[in-house]
Amino acid sequence: MYKVTLIPGDGIGPEVSEAMMKVIHAVGINIQWEKVEAGESVIEKYNTPIxxxxxxxxxxxxxAIKGPITTPVGKGFKSVNVTLRQSLDLYVNLRPIKSFKGIKSRYENIDLVIVRENTEDLYAGIEHKIGDYAAESIKIITKPACERIVDFAFKYAQDNNRKKVTGVHKANIMKLSDGLFLDTFRDISNKYNIKSDDLIVDAAAMNLVLYPENYDVMVMPNLYGDILSDLCSGLVGGLGIIPGANIGKDCAIFEAVHGSAPLIAGKNIANPTALIQSAVMMLRYLEEYEYANKIENALEKVFLKGEKLTVDLGGNSSTTEFTNEIIKYL
Incomplete structure (x- = not known):
């Protein structure tokens, strides 16, 4: 039995979390959930979303596994996700981007992975005002952080039979900060028998739209990873199906990468695929590959059949109907 922290989240979070737990229960693995509340619902009581x-x-x-959590805008609270990542030193943000037959998209057979550094860069949150004239944000790139995220990317590629690792940067302009990342990437690439190359981030954005099949594992600093992982989500059907993991030395948090969608909360129409796929990632992290594969295979069958899809996937089924359809194939 595994004990897992469950953070249902805000908006549609509790609905997709419930769907995810039903699928986990149906597949037969014994998980005990320790439910903890975070987000907007606890701010008044604790004066913090976390x-x-x-x-x-x-x-x-x-x-842990978490649904989407809203960070209030303009109220002085630091991003919930950034706080969790920095507090627990979850230095890897891992987002697999995979297309499913049956989900409408302009592309087919996409299977790539974004490996994003998770603790520094502009997301370190070091900024200040210069009177009323300007504001300054400080971009932090350190060699130890570069080394461990790049090494993770190559090791991930090696362990998962991936063919190539691409380092993404803007070293032509930010010659010191991104230059440090690029130099570290090239040094570590020499330690692995895996094909590698590097790409300037704006060229990466264009090439991912034109030739996504040319990329496999892509590793990059924090900001670029945030942007390009969303771009890649659009290649395969949107954020509603994309899972994510935040991984550190001692613990890991798996999450849906989409927002809390408050306008459809409580309507039983949310798509739980992203959180269910995040649970699949969690099971693989736990080395429970058989259970993970069963859920993924069931998802593939539901998408291919196309009869019980949620509205965002082109159907008209409820969250409950979609979840029950997955369970039927388990």
């Missing part, structure tokens, strides 16, 4: 008990639960269980 009370200490959330961090404590994740540190204790070493593994």
């Amino acid at each position: 009370p200490d008990y959330v961090i404590d639960s994740i540190k204790k269980n070493k593994i």
